[in-house]
Amino acid sequence: METKKQGSKTRQEEDRRPLFFGLGFGILFGFLLHKGGATKYDVIVGQLLLTDYTVLKIMLSAIVTGMIGIYLMKSMGWIKLSIKSGSVGKNVIGGLIFGVGFAVLGYCPGTIAGAIGNGYLDAIVGGLAGILLGTWIFAVIYPKLKDGILKKGDFGDITFPRLFKVNDWVVVVPAAVLIILILVWLERAGF
Amino acid sequence: MTTIASIFTEPYWSPYAVGIGIGILSWLSFLISGKPIATSTSFAQTGGMIENIITGGKADKRPYYKKIKLKINWQWMLVVGVVLGSFLSAIISGDFQVGVWVPSLWASAFGDSALLRVFVAVVGGVILGFGARFGDGCTSGHGISGTLQLAVSSWVSAILFFIGGIITAHVIYFVIA
Numbered sequence: 001m002e003t004k005k006q007g008s009k010t011r012q013e014e015d016r017r018p019l020f021f022g023l024g025f026g027i028l029f030g031f032l033l034h035k036g037g038a039t040k041y042d043v044i045v046g047q048l049l050l051t052d053y054t055v056l057k058i059m060l061s062a063i064v065t066g067m068i069g070i071y072l073m074k075s076m077g078w079i080k081l082s083i084k085s086g087s088v089g090k091n092v093i094g095g096l097i098f099g100v101g102f103a104v105l106g107y108c109p110g111t112i113a114g115a116i117g118n119g120y121l122d123a124i125v126g127g128l129a130g131i132l133l134g135t136w137i138f139a140v141i142y143p144k145l146k147d148g149i150l151k152k153g154d155f156g157d158i159t160f161p162r163l164f165k166v167n168d169w170v171v172v173v174p175a176a177v178l179i180i181l182i183l184v185w186l187e188r189a190g191f
Numbered sequence: 192m193t194t195i196a197s198i199f200t201e202p203y204w205s206p207y208a209v210g211i212g213i214g215i216l217s218w219l220s221f222l223i224s225g226k227p228i229a230t231s232t233s234f235a236q237t238g239g240m241i242e243n244i245i246t247g248g249k250a251d252k253r254p255y256y257k258k259i260k261l262k263i264n265w266q267w268m269l270v271v272g273v274v275l276g277s278f279l280s281a282i283i284s285g286d287f288q289v290g291v292w293v294p295s296l297w298a299s300a301f302g303d304s305a306l307l308r309v310f311v312a313v314v315g316g317v318i319l320g321f322g323a324r325f326g327d328g329c330t331s332g333h334g335i336s337g338t339l340q341l342a343v344s345s346w347v348s349a350i351l352f353f354i355g356g357i358i359t360a361h362v363i364y365f366v367i368a
Contacts, residue, residue: 021224022265026272028216029228033273034280035201036209041294048353048360057206058213059335065214066339070221079221084327084337086344094326095333095348099355101319103363105312106294108330109231109323112316113270117277119288126309130316135235136242137317138324142255150325160341171341183207 030114039114041106041122048103053191057183064179071172081159088153105130202284217336224265227340229332231323233270236261238320255324300368326351 030039036058037043046052073079102108105127107115112131115123160175161168198204213228220228239261242250250256281287292305301307323329326348328337334352337345 018224018265019263019268022268023272023275025216025220025224025228026269026274027276027279028272029213029269030273030276030278031280032204032209032212032216032276034277034286035204035284036206037203038209039277039281042296045294045296045360045364048356049364050357054206058210059330059338061207061210062213062217062335063210063339065211066217066335067214067341069214069218070339073218073222079225081340081342082221082225082227082336083340083342084333084344086327086342086347088347091326091333091344091347092351094322094324095351096322096355098319098322098326098329098348099352099357100359101315101317101322102330102352102356103315103359105315105319106297108319108334109234110270110273110329110331113230113273114277117274117279118281118286119278119291120294121290121292121305122294122308122312125292126312127316127319130313130318131234131320131323132238132241132316133313134317134320134322135231135324136238136320138321139235139239139250139253139255142253142324145325146254155343158343160343160346163343168341175341 029110030117033111033114034118038111039118039120041115041120044108044111045103045106053186057186060179060183064176067172068176071168075168083157083159085157086155087151088155089149089151093149101134199280200284202286213335214339217339226265227332227336228269229266229328229336230270230273231320231329231332232259233267234320235259235324236264236267300364 033039037054038058043052043054047055070079070081074081105112107123107127109131112123112127116128161171164171217228220226235255236259239250239253239256239259243261250261278287293303293308297308326333328334328345328348330349330352333342333345333348338349
């Protein structure tokens with residue numbers, strides 16, 4: 001109730017603070033992506049060729065760290081989750097198309113912003129223009145897709161704990177253990 | 192000798208340090224801004240803003256742009272921040288690339304033609320941008336922020352990003368090359 005009130009108040013005042021927070025989080029995110037090497041084509045495509053596991057190590061350690069903290073804060077009532085609703089048509093087909101583009105371009109939307117900051121000209125001149133064009137093509141044909149393929153096999157904004165109808169921690173703890181075991185195995189195997 | 196300053200001028204950090212850092216950043220983003228870190232919608236907004244400039248407001252009539260709203264918001268500024276943050280890290284660690292059109296892995300298989308690489312990057316970008324909007328998220332929004340919340344849609348997407356990406360990368364480097 002209280003948060004709702006605050007929300008409408010900030011909207012009326014056209015609060016600009018969120019823009020500065022967004023910028024600040026972005027600077028930290030970009031800084032980290034560069035330090036991890038994730039702003040480089042060779043590192044990203046090396047992951048997809050299964051010769052360089054940097055990207056997977058970054059993602060899995062971010063997921064395990066983020067997940068524990070987010071679910072702790074959720075159980076304290078500090079935050080609310082923000083779950084995207086999904087469908088087979090949207091996530092399976094969209095995911096595959098994205099994957100193809102990911103390998104052909106060698107950057108993704110977040111890392112291309114990082115690659116631009118890192119100075120890579122193929123990202124600035126080629127990749128950015130391509131991504132903008134691709135999103136525009138989607139916007140143009142969206143009316144034809146939105147009630148068809150994008151709704152096929154709709155499963156809504158569900159999480160694994162809700163899908164299995166269990167307490168959050170029944171999923172969080174095994175998921176964290178599993179991810180850590182995968183990371184330990186990757187290191188032991190010399191990747 | 193490692194000092195506080197030399198940590199920041201180091202070009203590479205351990206992927207685990209980076210991952211844990213991004214995980215902690217996701218806590219702060221939820222706690223302070225009430226939002227998950229994501230990037231791809233901002234590219235769609237930019238595309239719509241460009242269409243608006245060229246056509247004098249035609250994009251505003253498209254249902255998709257009405258849905259995502261064509262304005263500079265928190266996430267759009269986040270993407271600007273990523274460019275700046277990466278630039279900052281690259282500059283202080285002496286890793287800023289000048290005049291690099293062709294990544295070395297690409298050059299090892301397809302030569303050092305900038306034109307070919309840029310053409311392929313445009314094609315890849317079109318597919319990526321279209322796919323990111325079709326699947327409603329990218330490697331940040333689904334791959335990190337969605338998976339860490341244990342969202343079913345995001346795990347399905349993230350797994351398919353890698354299935355599609357791994358197959359395509361192998362086709363590019365082992366069949367086409």
